[in-house]
Amino acid sequence: MFDYYGLMKKFMFNFSPENAHHIAEFFFKNGATYAPFILSPLAEHFFIHDKRLEQTIFGKTFLNPLGLGAGFDKNATMIQMLTALGFGHIEYGTITPEPQNGNAKPRLFRYVEQESIQNAMGFNNEGMYKVGKRLESLYPFATPLGANIGKNKTTTAENALKDYEKLIKRFKDLSDYLVINISSPNTPGLRDLQNEQFIKDLFVMAKELTLKPVLLKIAPDLEINDALHVSSVALENGAAGIVATNTTIDYSLIPNARDFGGLSGKVLTEKSFVMFEALAKEFFGKTTLISVGGIDSADEAYRRLKAGASLIQIYSAFIFKGPSLNRAINLGILERMEKDGFSHISEIIGSDRR
Ligand code: FMN
Known part of the structure; x- marks a missing residue:
């Protein structure tokens, strides 16, 4: 089949990454609003709906396991189009x-050869009132x-809990699950909140505010033992799952990487x-695990499922490979299931743990 995305990428990669994102957002948002008739042919091509991939998680039907990681649709403006492009769930x-502007520009960089991205966006977003209104x-x-959800840059650590309280109240009835983000490297001091006391206070509070599942997103740079500890504190205090991982601050992974922001891809x-x-x-079978970070093929997706992920997410690979990757991942999972003699996705999930 003709490589439409290859052509589009050639055009889009002439722009700075952030401008390219704005262009995509313009077309995704306005395409769905002013040309809604394109959604269903797109979905027919990109959205894989097969009973064998369907799961009920958090009381909701996930038609396939592949979702879009947070940070692409920061303001929840592209949800219809992103669904048509094949995502089985979307984390806005x-x-x-x-509202906040985020960090100074430039703050988003591509490493094309490595199919990787470095970002120091700093939670640029329209704020909970406006985004909530849209939703x-x-x-x-x-x-x-x-x-x-995440705290504002200007909110001190002492007041951070209050920010999360406001956010949970605002989005508990506008989402199927919530994710506490204290793992972004781009808000000074945010990652310090990955400590026992804060996490305990946070999830105890969350449980009082909502029955909706609230998950914790983990940084890949924690010591493994610290990550296990922080996660078990969260789970003991009511967290409904763990999303692993956010971007990394290990800049040695790319020669000549900038020394700020987080690497992904x-x-x-x-x-x-x-x-x-x-x-x-440690936690498979006890809670819901979502795997994100460098997934760019059906093989890698399948490896995460076998390792214990109920759901997987992508961000960077979507930029480099486009929506045909969504189709390829879901079809690739089905192919591998057939080869391995599995009749439903639930049989693959955690098969390496059994
Ligand atoms: N993760 C968040 O939890 N919140 C964000 O606002 C957020 N913004 C991101 C912005 C950019 C430009 C990128 C590349 C990633 C961002 N992420 C954010 C992290 C992704 O959700 C994901 O965890 C990470 O990129 C690893 O997945 P990937 O290798 O498939 O990109």
């Missing part, structure tokens, strides 16, 4: 209570939606897998 955000006319949506694959597997060894 990170959203902060107040009020969309939610509930057929495709499961996750709300990824192919260079993150092994690091993210190692962290995910360690978490899965």
Whole structure:
């Protein structure tokens, strides 16, 4: 088949990564609004719906296991188009209570050869009131939606809990699950919140505020033992699952990488897998695990499922390979299932742990 995305990428990669993102957002958002008739032919091609991939998680039907990681649709403006492009769930955000511009530009870089990205966006977003308003006319949506939430840059550590309280209240009825983001490297001091006391306070509070599942997103740079500890504190206090991982600050992974922001994409694959597997060894069967970080093929997706992921997410590989990757991953999972003699995705998930 003609490589449409290859052509589009050639054009889009002439722009700075951030401008290319704005262009994509413009077309994704307006395409769905002003030319909604394109959604169903796109979905017919890109969205893989097969009973063998369907799961009920958090009381909601996930038609396939592949989702879009947080940070692509920060303001929840592209949900319809992203569904048509094949994603079985979408995590919007990170959203902060107040709108914020994020860090100084340039703050987004491509490493084309390594199929990797470095970003120091810093939670640029329209804030919870505006994004919530947008979602009020969309939610509930057929495709499961996750709300990824984070504190404002100017909020001190002492007041951080209050930010998460406001955000949970705002998005608990506008999402199917929520994700606490204290693992982004781009808000000073944020990762320090990955400590026992804060996590305990946070999840105790979350449980009082909502019955919706609230998950914790983990950084890949924690010591494995610390990640296990932080996760078990979260789970003991009511967390409904773990999302692993965010971007890495291990700049040695790319020669001449900038010394700020977080790396994602192919260079993150092994690091993210190692962290995910360690978490899965401890928590598979006890909670819901979502794997994200450097997934760029059906093989890698299948490896994460076998390791114990109920759901997987991509971000960087979507930029480098386009929506045909969504189709390829879901069809590739089905192919591998057939070869291995599995009749439903639930039989693959955690098969390496049994
Ligand atoms: N993760 C978040 O939890 N919140 C964010 O706002 C967020 N913004 C991101 C912005 C960019 C440009 C990129 C590349 C990633 C961002 N992420 C964010 C991290 C992704 O959700 C994901 O965890 C990470 O990129 C690893 O997946 P990947 O290798 O498939 O990209």
